[in-house]
Amino acid sequence: MNITCKNCHQTFKGHYCGNCGQTAETHKLNLHYLWHDIQHGLFHFDSGITYTAKQLFTRPGHSIREFIEGKRVKHFKPISLIAILATVYITLIHLLHINLFTETEPSATSDYSIAIEKFKEWSISHFAWITLLSIPLHTIGTKICFRKQGYNFIEYFVLNTYKAAQKLYISILFIPLVYYYNGTPTIAVLTNITLLIDFVMYFWTNVQFFNRLSKIKTFFLTLLTHLIFWIIAILITIIAILILNKA
Template sequence: MNAICKNCGQEINGNFCSKCGQSADTHPINLHYLWHDIQHGVFHFDKGLLYTAKELFTRPGHSIREFIEGKRVSHFKPTAMIFLLGSFYGLLYHYFHIEIPDNTASGDSKQATQIMSNWIIEHYALATLFTIPLISIASFFSFWKRGYNLVEHLVLNSFIAGQKLMLQFVFFPLLYIFNGSKTMLLLSGISILIDFLLAIWTYNQFFNTQSTLRNLLRTLLTYVYFFILTVIISTVMEMFINGNH
């Protein structure tokens, strides 16, 4: 006798429901279920967060392109990955009381910058998500002849954002050691440089139907567009903050 799907009521002939996709084998919700779910979603090297991390640091562009083309079962979803990593990173900042060293700005500009910096730290996942549409618009116009739509660029840059968040965890012990010192500015600069080199590598693999030189130039153009958009939005935000103080 075939099983009945507990999700939609459809008769199941096999391991999964042909109507909604739910597994025929459902387990009771208990600690074993919870641990099994965490293992499959986060710790398995063949599926989940660790698998996605391995792919993003061994063959990033190829794996992201395969995800967009439909090979998605093994990957941790990019938006969920950003929320998970960004939220945990923000918690680490608060728990270890990481302090950003004073910058050289003064007056209203310094106050506005400090307010924005504090907000970014307190809402790291959201701040990361907010940058994705900007860099995606930039990459869309830089690589528009490659045939990928804006939503696909959003997916591409969401994975790259996750890649950058993973890199931040590598740098975090150094941030803790040099907490509040000017060395943090140097570490931030090194992190940004590595981020940029990873982006070049990822874009070059992803858009592998054209030359490396062309990909490099279009990646540089992407960051120019992104910088312009960021400056415009930052200027508007600073004017708004100053207008309310």
């Protein structure tokens, strides 16, 4: 039986494409695929990180949609990419002794202030896990706002995983500036700039990914997605601070 490769469109027989090497079966993105990707990300190192980085900053939405539809040979797997980028970022932060938060005044010694400081320290030491946690939170908003576009939750999870990778790439690129202004109020300005860039990239990715929607509709749905994310994230943060305050 002849099979048409979803990656290079060559016709072949067997389990692998003789032209590009992609497997004959590219399963639908679901929980089984996600679990396999997590296992691969923990125990293997794959090629394609440079190719994926280029795609995420030149044609992000199109490349992610192609990955979901089965064109996966050249792409770095999403969970693996996040794990590596988060590790690189937090390693640089620790090695350069960069403080990403505004320091609390010495006079502010209330239990609430102490809990906030504990939360800051905890968030830095668990940065990779927090990054992973933010992905399903974004995915909830995406699933709600773009529910009519025909993708399942795991496919939206993959979309938001690559968006998180974009954010980490940008954060790593800003490390020299953050290091230069470390310990100054400019850190807060740089944080706001990166948040703005993140939103622009998020919107641009959505425009390409949901290319059947108008840009105006995509813009407002993207805003709503962010609003849902921040509401959930703030609630979780408040709960975490209250827990640390009692600890």
